[in-house]
Every structure is written in C-alpha cells, then in structure tokens.
Amino acid sequence: MPATNQDRNTPHKGGELIVAPVAAGVSIPAGTIVCASATGFATPGVTATTLAYLGMADANVDNSAGADGAVSVPVRRGRAFKWANDAGDPVTQASLGRACYIVDNQTVAKTNGGNTRSQAGTVVALDADGVWVI
Incomplete structure (x- = not known):
C-alpha cells in the first residue's frame, strides 16, 4: 500500500494495560517483571x-x-515501577x-553484565529501597 496524502481514520486503543500470551512452562507472579521472549510470548524477567x-x-x-499461548497475562505499562536494586551491580x-x-x-x-542482560527500561528515580523504571 503506498503512502497516503489524505486524512486517515487510524484505529487506536490504550496501551497502559495489555494482554500477552504466556510462554509454555512458566509461571508469572503478580507484581513482577514481564518480558517478551524471542518468540513473542510473555515470560518472567531473567x-x-x-x-x-x-x-x-x-x-x-x-x-x-x-503450551505457548494457552493462557495470557495482563501487563501494566506506561508507568514507573519500583524494582529491587542489584547489590552486586547497583543502579x-x-x-x-x-x-x-x-x-x-x-x-x-546498572550494566548489561558483560552482555548477559536485557534492557529493562529507563531509570527515572532512585530510592534507598529500589529503582523506579519506566
């Protein structure tokens, strides 16, 4: 489809709460980091x-x-969440x-651990008991 030079009625929806199909063989506790795996299924942060x-x-x-996608997890996005700060490589x-x-x-x-960790997000604040990430 070529680019348009006309007004377009573009569908949209809120993105603060999404529902993601969960990877096979995993459990995701409420209030924890959720990631998308390389195959696009929700998985716990590791x-x-x-x-x-x-x-x-x-x-x-x-x-x-x-199996992959047998259940889905609601994932809260677009807000800063307070995560624990790693003692060995603190933010x-x-x-x-x-x-x-x-x-x-x-x-x-703080770091990618010698290219062993995936990016979580951007640090927006730091408290004595955690790191605020968006």
Whole structure:
C-alpha cells in the first residue's frame, strides 16, 4: 500500500494495560517483571539477552503445564515501577535517565553484565529501597 496524502481514520486503543500470551512452562507472579521472549510470548524477567521488557504483571498467571499461548497475562505499562536494586551491580544516581538491565523478575542492575542482560527500561528515580523504571 503506498503512502497516503489524505486524512486517515487510524484505529487506536490504550496501551497502559495489555494482554500477552504466556510462554509454555512458566509461571508469572503478580507484581513482577514481564518480558517478551524471542518468540513473542510473555515470560518472567531473567538474566538473558533475548528479552524485551514489557512491564509489570497485573495478575498471577501459571502456565507451567501449558503450551505457548494457552493462557495470557495482563501487563501494566506506561508507568514507573519500583524494582529491587542489584547489590552486586547497583543502579546509582548517575544512572538517572539511562537504561538499566534485568537481573530477575524483580531486580534491575546498572550494566548489561558483560552482555548477559536485557534492557529493562529507563531509570527515572532512585530510592534507598529500589529503582523506579519506566
């Protein structure tokens, strides 16, 4: 389809809460980091280089006995979430406005760990007990 030079009635919807099909064999606790795997299925945050950060699980979903997409998880997006700060590679005030990286389903780190971690998002604040990421 070629580019248009006419007005276009473009469909749209809110993106703050999405529903993502869950990868086979995983359980995603509510309130934890949710990522998209390389195949596009929702999976918990872990140290891996093939994940795309989606946001926070809005419900507990168990697909440990199911196939890819057998269940779906609601994922909250577009807000800053407070994640735990990795003790071994802590996010610091100097990270404000910069990327942080996924360690596990509730923890972020300052660096990509020697190219072993996927990006979580952007640091927007730092508290004594966690890192705010959007």
